[in-house]
Amino acid sequence: AGERIVKGALIGCGFFAENQMRAWQELEGVSIVALCDRDPRRLAHFQALFGIEDTFTDAETMFAALTGSGNRGLDFVDIATTTQAHAALVPLAARHGVDIICQKPFAGSLAMARRLIVQCAENGVSLSIHENFRWQRAVRQTIEVLRAGRIGRPFFGRISYRSGFDVYKAQPYLARVERFIIEDLGIHVLDIARALFGEVERLSCETARVNPGINGEDVATLMLHHDDGVTAVVDCSYATRLADDPFPQSLIEIDGDNGSLRLRQDFELEIHGAEGGCDRRDVRPEPPAWSEAPWWPIQESVLAFQADWLKARRHGRAVETHGEDNFNTLALVEAAYRAAAAHQSVVPARWS
Ligand code: NAD
Ligand code: 89Y
Numbered sequence: 001a002g003e004r005i006v007k008g009a010l011i012g013c014g015f016f017a018e019n020q021m022r023a024w025q026e027l028e029g030v031s032i033v034a035l036c037d038r039d040p041r042r043l044a045h046f047q048a049l050f051g052i053e054d055t056f057t058d059a060e061t062m063f064a065a066l067t068g069s070g071n072r073g074l075d076f077v078d079i080a081t082t083t084q085a086h087a088a089l090v091p092l093a094a095r096h097g098v099d100i101i102c103q104k105p106f107a108g109s110l111a112m113a114r115r116l117i118v119q120c121a122e123n124g125v126s127l128s129i130h131e132n133f134r135w136q137r138a139v140r141q142t143i144e145v146l147r148a149g150r151i152g153r154p155f156f157g158r159i160s161y162r163s164g165f166d167v168y169k170a171q172p173y174l175a176r177v178e179r180f181i182i183e184d185l186g187i188h189v190l191d192i193a194r195a196l197f198g199e200v201e202r203l204s205c206e207t208a209r210v211n212p213g214i215n216g217e218d219v220a221t222l223m224l225h226h227d228d229g230v231t232a233v234v235d236c237s238y239a240t241r242l243a244d245d246p247f248p249q250s251l252i253e254i255d256g257d258n259g260s261l262r263l264r265q266d267f268e269l270e271i272h273g274a275e276g277g278c279d280r281r282d283v284r285p286e287p288p289a290w291s292e293a294p295w296w297p298i299q300e301s302v303l304a305f306q307a308d309w310l311k312a313r314r315h316g317r318a319v320e321t322h323g324e325d326n327f328n329t330l331a332l333v334e335a336a337y338r339a340a341a342a343h344q345s346v347v348p349a350r351w352s
Helices: 017-026 040-050 059-067 083-095 110-122 137-147 181-197 296-315 323-342
Strands: 006-011 030-036 054-056 076-079 099-103 127-130 154-162 200-208 219-226 231-237 251-256 259-264 268-273 278-282
Touching: 006 017, 006 059, 017 030, 017 040, 017 076, 017 296, 030 040, 030 059, 040 054, 054 059, 059 083, 076 083, 083 099, 083 110, 099 296, 110 127, 110 323, 127 296, 127 323, 137 181, 137 251, 137 259, 137 268, 137 296, 154 181, 181 200, 181 219, 181 231, 181 251, 181 323, 200 323, 219 323
Parallel strands: 006 030, 006 076, 030 054, 076 099, 099 127, 154 231
Antiparallel strands: 154 251, 200 219, 219 231, 251 259, 259 268, 268 278
């Protein structure tokens, strides 16, 4: 009882940040006290939508105003810009002594990620990456059933994300980037692979561009060999035409030495036992009132991630996807592009 309200500022009032703001407003004990976007129209839009008075078009000015001497008005910053801004904003926030949440894909390169992680540590601030897919209810339940040992030791996995959803409409920059599906979406699926099977010893990858109107790859198929011996296939596509498009669901198959798991489309988790029985669980999302189809699994996971971040802060622990942890997910993305270019399996870098 009587716990102090944790105060945050949002930088980047774009398409996805709306979900983050809705989630902050739903959570108790946290308040977003200021907004920043270099685009005054986006700022005005968010100011009106969320009723927040304090707005800034420049992050430096915002930190100076909120964290100056005698003004301990800010505990954390939620960086929801696209990646290019991370290199300047993360050190700026770290120097002002506030904890940092930052959207994926973090930093833009492994070298930059390493530099930013070190700077946060040197300034004594926590760095959490907003990696939410492992917080989707269906994915989370799959992770928990596996971790509880229900199917014994896993030896094979497949995480499949195949859709033809028009992601370019709300996120037009995705059509322009040279690196598309692995860096934008595969990063989440690779993070799920790490959450399920641990670190990756080596991987191979093939990519394709099916949509002629974009610059990057919209199809990627990866094979991962994990430290613990699991072989996993991660396959992603935004070029797959399906009448019952599953966007944005990840479908999961895991075979273990004592059973198998199948996360089917439309949120059914099957737990197959060694003796032949099958336990079926309804793992559909329990989406927040503000969520909209087809985004509800993601929107629910934004709320779940932010709720866990808040809980972690209160208990003085790190979130699962803290900076060093996410470095290893980013390393899989980098390795995937290297493997695709070389048509060879490669060894991903790892945080040390
Ligand atoms: P967007 O372009 O709609 O929004 C970004 C906003 O940041 C813009 O309003 C821009 O003006 C502002 N901005 C950029 N640099 C700035 C700076 N230096 N200072 C202040 N404001 C600045 O982008 P988006 O589609 O909302 O995506 C943002 C990030 O969220 C991306 O990295 C994307 O990959 C990620 N994303 C994550 C998920 C998820 O499920 N985790 C889903 C969608 C997008
Ligand atoms: O940007 C992507 C993400 O992180 O989740 C889905 C998405 O919005 C489009 O691929």
